[in-house]
Amino acid sequence: MTRERIISAFSALGKVVYSVGNQKEWVGYELGVTEDEYKALQENVKRQFQWNGWFTEDAVCHVLKVWGQQLKEEVLTEFSSNYSFSAKPKKVGVIMAGNLPLVGFHDFLCVLLSGNSIVVKLSSDDKTLLPMLIQILYKFEPDLKDLISIPDGKLGEVDAMIATGSGNSMRYFESYFGHLPHIFRKNRTSVAILTGNETTEELKALGEDIFTHFGLGCRNVSKLLIPKDFELNRFFEAIIDFGPIINHHKYANNYDYNRAIYLMNLEEILDNGFLLLKESDELFSPLAMLYYQRYENKEEVQSFLSKYIDDIQVVVGEGYEKFGQAQCPLLTDYADGIDTMDWLVKL
Numbered sequence: 045m046t047r048e049r050i051i052s053a054f055s056a057l058g059k060v061v062y063s064v065g066n067q068k069e070w071v072g073y074e075l076g077v078t079e080d081e082y083k084a085l086q087e088n089v090k091r092q093f094q095w096n097g098w099f100t101e102d103a104v105c106h107v108l109k110v111w112g113q114q115l116k117e118e119v120l121t122e123f124s125s126n127y128s129f130s131a132k133p134k135k136v137g138v139i140m141a142g143n144l145p146l147v148g149f150h151d152f153l154c155v156l157l158s159g160n161s162i163v164v165k166l167s168s169d170d171k172t173l174l175p176m177l178i179q180i181l182y183k184f185e186p187d188l189k190d191l192i193s194i195p196d197g198k199l200g201e202v203d204a205m206i207a208t209g210s211g212n213s214m215r216y217f218e219s220y221f222g223h224l225p226h227i228f229r230k231n232r233t234s235v236a237i238l239t240g241n242e243t244t245e246e247l248k249a250l251g252e253d254i255f256t257h258f259g260l261g262c263r264n265v266s267k268l269l270i271p272k273d274f275e276l277n278r279f280f281e282a283i284i285d286f287g288p289i290i291n292h293h294k295y296a297n298n299y300d301y302n303r304a305i306y307l308m309n310l311e312e313i314l315d316n317g318f319l320l321l322k323e324s325d326e327l328f329s330p331l332a333m334l335y336y337q338r339y340e341n342k343e344e345v346q347s348f349l350s351k352y353i354d355d356i357q358v359v360v361g362e363g364y365e366k367f368g369q370a371q372c373p374l375l376t377d378y379a380d381g382i383d384t385m386d387w388l389v390k391l
Contacts, residue, residue: 053185055117062112065105123375130159137202142167158388161191232262237361240271247282249368256371262357266329268336290318299332
């Protein structure tokens with residue numbers, strides 16, 4: 045199958061997911077799907093919360109809108125034009141994480157755009173949305189059925205592996221798949237660097253980087269680096285509109301638990317009723333908590349970033365990623381800094 049046909053199918057899918065992500069009604073056959081097929085996808089999106097309490101309708105729709113922006117024919121063509129198309133296709137196994145909706149979709153897309161076939165191991169926390177999108181892909185390009193497999197049990201024989209998981213998962217991945225060409229990804233997180241010159245709107249946008257998906261993703265900011273004299277009340281005032289997040293029961297449970305633990309240990313924390321702040325030189329903060337660290341000069345900032353270079357996914361702030369854009373990655377924003385497409389075409 046040619047890359048052009050694959051791009052055509054994904055761009056058609058993009059129109060569907062973008063419309064569903066924006067919670068629009070079926071507009072007709074111009075989307076390439078029937079009204080029943082469209083409503084079935086809408087219903088699947090609404091039901092995600094029943095299968096995974098973190099996957100609210102808003103969270104899933106956010107992901108669909110982001111992908112809808114990327115799955116455009118011109119965007120896919122420009123992205124893939126930088127890479128050759130595999131002359132000797134390989135069978136690539138992909139073990140997907142389930143912390144965010146469709147978190148493994150980028151790997152899924154890259155494997156197919158590189159000219160390889162894919163064997164998908166779905167996460168039990170995200171096992172229904174991708175299969176439905178794949179069925180829509182088949183509608184646009186039936187021959188993709190020969191390139192996509194989702195086995196119920198073991199992956200079976202594969203030529204290479206991409207796997208994402210926790211530190212404990214890494215030992216499993218190494219044990220079972222370490223002999224194959226592979227990309228194994230561990231947990232990462234993201235950092236915001238403030239200069240003190242941020243506007244209220246920029247600080248509010250930072251709230252998107254912190255709270256989107258409840259802070260569960262590697263692109264969520266879990267650490268603030270702030271000037272020595274930065275007034276944290278400015279930050280609290282700017283993010284006040286995110287307060288309703290505390291009404292989500294799973295988030296509230298984490299907030300209450302962490303608050304109780306730190307209070308019992310008589311550790312100093314700041315609390316605005318839906319987010320805990322703790323001064324710490326560590327990087328990974330617990331859910332519903334944000335670590336902050338004060339700095340005196342740029343050298344201290346660079347020293348911190350260098351220390352955690354293998355653990356940081358995104359840096360937001362002046363001179364880095366714009367505030368509010370951490371959860372809107374482009375196709376070229378690879379999950380671990382490794383060019384997945386380049387790796388795939390060279391298998």
